[in-house]
Amino acid sequence: MPSGELFIVATPIGNLADLTHRADRVLREADVVVAEDTRRTRVLLAHYGIDRTLLAMHEHNEEAMAPQLVKRLRDGESIALVSDAGTPLVSDPGYRLVRTAIDAGIAVRPVPGPSALMAAISAAGLPTDRFVFEGFLPSRQAARRAALERLQHESRTLVFFESSHRALSCLADLEAAFGSERYAAVCRELTKQFETVLRGPLGELRALVAGNAQQQKGEFVFVVAGAEPDGDVQMERALELGRVLQNHLSGSQAARVAARFFGVSRRDLYQLLDAGSGD
Structure with a gap:
């Protein structure tokens, strides 16, 4: 593998069998694997029998780590950047490192693969030719509702990430902002053992999730139909x-x-x- 290059490696979002052959090769041959949470990445590497040097880089230390990693790249080492799951930099750290590497003239190579964002919109049953990815909405309800209010007239398909402890309250805010009849998909635990994709009007989806404690657990992607254009x-x-x-x-x-x-x-x-x- 070429030395002095930064590889952005997508890893499984749940099903470990989803690691691509190219990602497997890059992870085996990289001098260093940089991970958001080394404990989670170590599980993936162990599953594939990969033994590499692991370094932790997250939102709290990325600014300090980026120059150090670029120095290693300049010295000829190859680095594979991974997130906890899915494609790095999609609502995850990594932007500062990538930008610092680019500014230093380092080659940055994407190694595409699993993505919760793309998996959700592919299964939602909504238009995918144009969509808006909003990532995680604000944790505070007032700020979340203000953000959704700004999107009320957006005609493109909307995609949001959400955690289990805010899933139900976020669904309620989506219904309040877009109406109970707006079509949506609640994608939960994608590619994992208890994967579910619920589709229908927001009002019905909120009621389904509220009435089933199991449907309130895990990692969520909400895909919401855009507004009908005026x-x-x-x-x-x-x-x-x-x-x-x-x-x-x-x-x-x-x-x-x-x-x-x-x-x-x-x-x-x-x-x-x-x-x-x-x-």
Whole structure:
């Protein structure tokens, strides 16, 4: 394996069989494995019979660790960065190290694999062409509700991480913000023995989770449908884009592109653009 390179290695989120062949090779050949929690990573390495030097790097020491690790990279060592589970840097530490390595001219190589985010949206049954990942919402209810209020009119699919001790209260806040009929998926313990994916209106999901203590345990990903776009607002946005495009395209071409982008009627948009061009 090339020396002096930083590898960002995705590890299983539950099922240990999900480690990729490439990730296995990188972890075996790296000079150092940097982990958020060395105890958890040691379990994974032991399962695969991998014996490597382990260093702990977490949110409390990353700023101090980053320059030290980059020095080791400059000295020719290869480093594999892992998180507790899944893809590093997705709601986990690592950004400072990656940025420090990039600034130092170190090659940074992603080794893709398991991700709770991608696993959840793939199984939710909601549009995945455009989505918004919000990570963990604020722990305090007032701040959490304020954050959700800002997302009430977001038309893209929404994805949130949540821990077991706030899962039910977060579901209640999602219902309050988006309404009891908004479709969602509650993904719990993905790839683990007690994996469940509940799908349906938020009101029904909250009631299901509230009525079953087992469904309140584990690690959660909430996937929520985006708001239905307001037709008038979308047409205004399409009209604005169409006017800009008219500087480079014909009226019909501008209408076709803008209408497709905002999901409005091409004919209606063309008529508005044509009327405006005649003023």
